[in-house]
Amino acid sequence: MWAWRSQRLNLELVPILAEAGHGHVLYAPLGVHFPATGEGVQPDLLFISNERRGIVAPDELKGAPDLVVEILSPTTASRDTGVKHMLYERHGVAEYWTVDPDLRAVEVWRFTADPRHERFVDFLPVRLGDETVGEIDLSTVLAED
Numbered sequence: 001m002w003a004w005r006s007q008r009l010n011l012e013l014v015p016i017l018a019e020a021g022h023g024h025v026l027y028a029p030l031g032v033h034f035p036a037t038g039e040g041v042q043p044d045l046l047f048i049s050n051e052r053r054g055i056v057a058p059d060e061l062k063g064a065p066d067l068v069v070e071i072l073s074p075t076t077a078s079r080d081t082g083v084k085h086m087l088y089e090r091h092g093v094a095e096y097w098t099v100d101p102d103l104r105a106v107e108v109w110r111f112t113a114d115p116r117h118e119r120f121v122d123f124l125p126v127r128l129g130d131e132t133v134g135e136i137d138l139s140t141v142l143a144e145d
Helices: 001-016 048-054 077-081 083-090
Strands: 023-026 031-034 039-041 045-049 060-062 068-072 095-100 105-110 118-120 123-128 131-137
Touching: 001 023, 001 045, 001 123, 001 131, 023 048, 045 048, 060 123, 077 083, 077 095, 083 095, 118 123
Parallel strands: 031 060, 068 095
Antiparallel strands: 023 045, 031 039, 045 068, 095 105, 105 118, 123 131
């Protein structure tokens, strides 16, 4: 079920972010390497804006994406909401989403000059900085079918 929901979320993000010309939506398997500490992870989905395209290397990303999305599962939830959350915040990821398919909710953390945490269950705004560029209907993306 994880892969199905991940693909549906990806299908929603691509037109809002990539096809609109804001950057690139990518999904696992793709490594993200943080050169400052040598740490690396493999997020479920991520977005790189055109302005940050310089972090793209031939086989991985070298630096913080603009948006990282992790889809929680029983085997990954603890790591995604703990170690990875702290890693993304520490290395400058602007926005981090954790998608909980069981609760049909998305937690959003914005690690910007004005940090925020929000929880969405109906419609998820997709933002670039402070500008909302679209929204995702979570009832469709997180449906059980």
